[in-house]
Amino acid sequence: MTFDKLDLIEPILNALSHEGYTQPTPIQEISIPIVLKGHDLLGCAQTGTGKTAAFAIPILQLLQLNKGAERAPRKIKALIVTPTRELAIQIGESFAAYGRFMNLRHTVIFGGVPQGAQVGALKMGVDILIATPGRLLDLQTQGYVKLNELSIFVLDEADRMLDMGFIHDVKKLIKIIPAKRQSLFFSATMPESIRVLAGSILTNPEEVAVTPVSTTAETIQQEMYFVDAVNKKDLLIHLLQDKSIKTALVFTRTKHGADKVQRLLTKARIKAEAIHGNKSQNARQNALRNFKDRTTRVLVATDIAARGIDIDDLNLVINYEIPNIPETYVHRIGRTGRAGLDGKAVSFCDAEEHEYLRDIQKLISIQIPVIKDHPFPAENMPVVGKSKSKSKPNQNIRQPNPNKPKITHNRAPISKAATDSAAEPRKVIAPPVKNEAPAKPVVSKKFWGRK
Template sequence: MTFQDLKLIEPIKKALQEEGYTTPTPIQSKAIPVILETKDLLGCAQTGTGKTAAFAIPMLQLLHENPVGKFERSRIRALILTPTRELAIQIGESFAAYGRYTRVRHTVIFGGVGQKPQTDALAKGVDVLIATPGRLLDLINQGFIKLNQLEFFVLDEADRMLDMGFVHDVKKVIKLLPGKRQSLFFSATMPPAIVTLAGTILRNPVKVEVTPVSSTADTIRQSVFFVDKSNKNSLLLHILQDESIATALVFTRTKHGADKVVKVLRKAGVTSEAIHGNKSQTARQNALKNFKNQTTRVLVATDIAARGIDVDDLTHVINYEIPNIPETYVHRIGRTGRAGAKGIALSFCDKEEKPYLKDIHKLIAKNIPVVNDHPFAAVRQPA
C-alpha cells in the first residue's frame, strides 16, 4: 500500500511527496481510512510508529474539505491534547508540513513561556489547537479559548498523561467539549485506568493496534555492557571514540544524572546538551534543534523530557542507566530504528541494575546479547 491508495486529496499528497513519504506505516494505513469515515478511534501505538501522521493527515483533509464561513473563522475546530511541550511542538511541525497546501491554520500552546505570543495567535483565529493541559486550562479560565464548537478531539499519549499526573486536568477539559464531535484516543499501553478514561471519551470506537509495547523493532541491534557504576563515564567516552556515531541519544534516570554526564562529555571535548524538566523551554527547544541539525553530537535526556523526541536518522540510543520500568526501555530504544531504518541500542548495567535488566528480558521475551570485549567490563559480572 502507498499513500496514493488512501484516497487523500491533492494538496496533502503533494506535501507528503515533498516530505519523502511514499509508504504509510501500519498505524497510518489502518487509522487514516477510519478517521476519514469520521469514526471515533482507539489507537494502541507507541511513539515511533508514525501515529502523529496517522491522525494529522486525515484531520487536515476533513478540515480542508469542510471549510467554515468567514464569520466562523475565529472558532477552534480541533483540539489535540498532549502531555509534553516537546511533543506539542513536534505535532505542530507535522501539521505545518502535511498541511502546507491546505487552508488549515494551527497553533501550539504550552506552559513555561510567556503567554502573549500564544494569545496573539489565538486572537487571529486557528482551526487546530495543539496544547498541553495546564496552559490550555489556564487560557480557558482567562477567557482566551472556547471549546464549545469543537469538531475533533485528540488525546495523545494518554498513558503518559496518567504517569505525569495530568488525568484530572484531562477530565476537566473533556467536560468542556461538545457532545457531538469526533474523538481519537492514542496510548502506548492500555492499563485499566486508561481503558476507563477511553470509555468516557469515545463512542463506538474502531480499535487499531500495532506493535504492542512489549516488542522491540527487529531493525534495532541491542546489546548490554556489564560495567561498574564508577566506570560508566569511561565506557561512554570509549564508545564515543567511534567517529561513525554521528549522534547519540543518552538516557539517564534523573535530571541531576543528565547534567553530570554532560559535564563529563564536554570536559572530554564531546559536544553535548541535557534535556530535562529543570531546563527552560527555550533551552530545551534549542538543545533539540542543535541535536537534529547535528551541531550537538550527544543529547542526554530523562525519560519524561524525551517522550516525543523524534529525530530522523538517529542511529544510537545509549542507556547510561537501565530504566526501572521495563516498558520504558522499549520506548527509549524505539527512538532509533524507525520506519525500517537500522538502529543500535547500547545499555550499561551495573550490579544494582541487574533486576531491571531481568524485567526487560521478561517483557521483550528475549535476552539482550552481552558485550564482554570492552576495557571496562565489571570484575564480577551479574549472572
C-alpha cells in the same frame, strides 16, 4: 499500499512526498480511512508506531475540505491534548509538516513558560490547537481558549495522563467541549480504567491495536555512557577519533540539535552532514548519498528524517540524545547490525535522561552495559545496569521476536459492560515486520463501518 491509495487530497500527498514518505505504517493504513469517514477511534498504540500521522493527516484533510471562505477570525475546530510539553511540540511539528501546503493554522500551548506568546497566537485565531491539560484549562478559564465550535477532539497518551495525575483535568475538559464531535482516543496500554475513561468520551468507536517492536538484534553491541549534557560534544569527538570507525549515524531529538552537532563536528574537522525536516528533499538525498558513498563520515539525523536510511555496513549508531520514546531506541539502533553483520550502538545519558533510559531497558528487557572508563564521566550519576571498563561483545541481547509487531482492528465494545450484546469482533492482523519497513496489513474486505 501507498498514501495515494488512501483518498488523500493533493496538498497532503505533496507534503508527504516532501517529507520523503510513500508508504503508510499499519496504524496509518487502517486508521486514516476510519477518521476520514467521521468515526470515533480507540487506538491502543505507543508513540513510535506512526500514530501521530494517523490522526494528524485525516484531521488536516477534514478541516481543509470543510473550510469555508470566512474572513472572520479562525475558530478552534480540532483540539489535541497530550500530557507533556515535548510531545505537544512534536505533534505540532507533525501538523506543520503535513499541512505545509494548506491554509490551516495551528499553535501549541503548554505550561512552564510565560503565556504571552501563546495568548497572542490564540488571539490571531487558530484552526488546530495542541495543548497540555493544565495550560489549556488555565487559558480557557481566562477566556483565551474558546471551544464552542470544536468538531474533532484527540486525547493522546491517555494512560500517561492518568499516571501524571491529569484525570481530573481531562474530566473537566470533557464537560467543556461540545457533545456533538468526533473523538479519537489513544493509549499505549488499555487497562479497565482507561477503557472506562474511553467509554465516557467515545461513541461507537472503531478499535485499532498495535503491538510495537520491542526487541533488539543479537548482532548489536550496546553501550551506555553516563555524561553531563555539557560534555556530550567532547565525548562525541573523543569517540570519533577512533579511525576504525568508518561511518557513524548520530541521532538527536530536534532539528536544532542536529544542526548544532553537525557544526561542532565540522569545526573538529570531522566530515559531517545533518538531515532533518527543515532540509530540502534534495539536500537530504545528497547528504544520504554522500554518507552511503563514505564521502561523509558522520550523518547527524532526527528520527523522522532517518526513516529512509538503509545501509547494510553501518559501523556505529550514536544516541547523542536518548529518545523519549522507548520504541524509537529500538528503531534507531536497528540501523546497524544488519544483514548478519556486527553493529554497535552507543548512547550518551545525562541526568535528565535517566527516566528515558529506564523506560528503554524495561521495553527491551535488558540492562545496557555501562562504560565507566572514559574522559568525561558524569558527576553524581546513579548507576543503572551493568558496568564494564572496556568494550566487549554483548552477550545479553534477547533473540529477535519473529512476531513483532502486529496490528488488530476490532468492532468490539470498549468496556466490559457492553460485551453481552456485542457481535464477534473482526480482526486485522499484520504480518511480521522488519526494523526497516512498516508491515503491510492483511485487511479483510468486509466493510468496517457502523451498522
